[in-house]
């Protein structure tokens with residue numbers, strides 16, 4: 361039980377690109393510890409979900425906090441073991457960010473508007489559920505991690521990446537990475 365070091369892109373890209381293995385036995389001490397580590401680490405971070413490869417464990421386990429849509433209350437952390445997508449709605453571009461790619465965001469990642477999925481809960485019971493909107497985007501993002509896929513791979517336009525910058529008025533604004541001051545012509 362511990363807050364683990366996160367695996368970051370691009371320094372640790374090889375580990376983030378590896379394929380995670382299904383968990384064969386749910387009632388297992390190591391798995392319980394992995395789930396607790398994921399929860400402890402997520403608790404220490406500003407995100408709503410985390411996948412095992414992000415703390416260096418190549419297992420098909422993620423911990424999510426559903427309830428991310430407007431007018432919804434954030435739900436307690438839920439561990440999903442061997443999550444599988446059963447059906448999806450159509451893709452729509454929208455927000456993405458990743459604890460393993462800090463301070464970089466996009467509004468250009470196509471993901472399904474809803475997902476029906478199944479998984480095992482940490483008590484070993486089967487979970488089948490349909491989630492939509494931000495919850496579907498989040499779950500899709502986490503399952504991507506288990507397959508070695510990062511949100512930057514899915515951008516329709518690879519330049520649609522933003523980072524927060526504090527403006528002269530003290531307000532934070534998002535600027536495109538390609539528009540960072542040292543890259544713009546006036547400053548060359």
Ligand SMILES: [Zn+2]
Pocket residue numbers: 457458459460501505
């Ligand atoms: Zn991520």
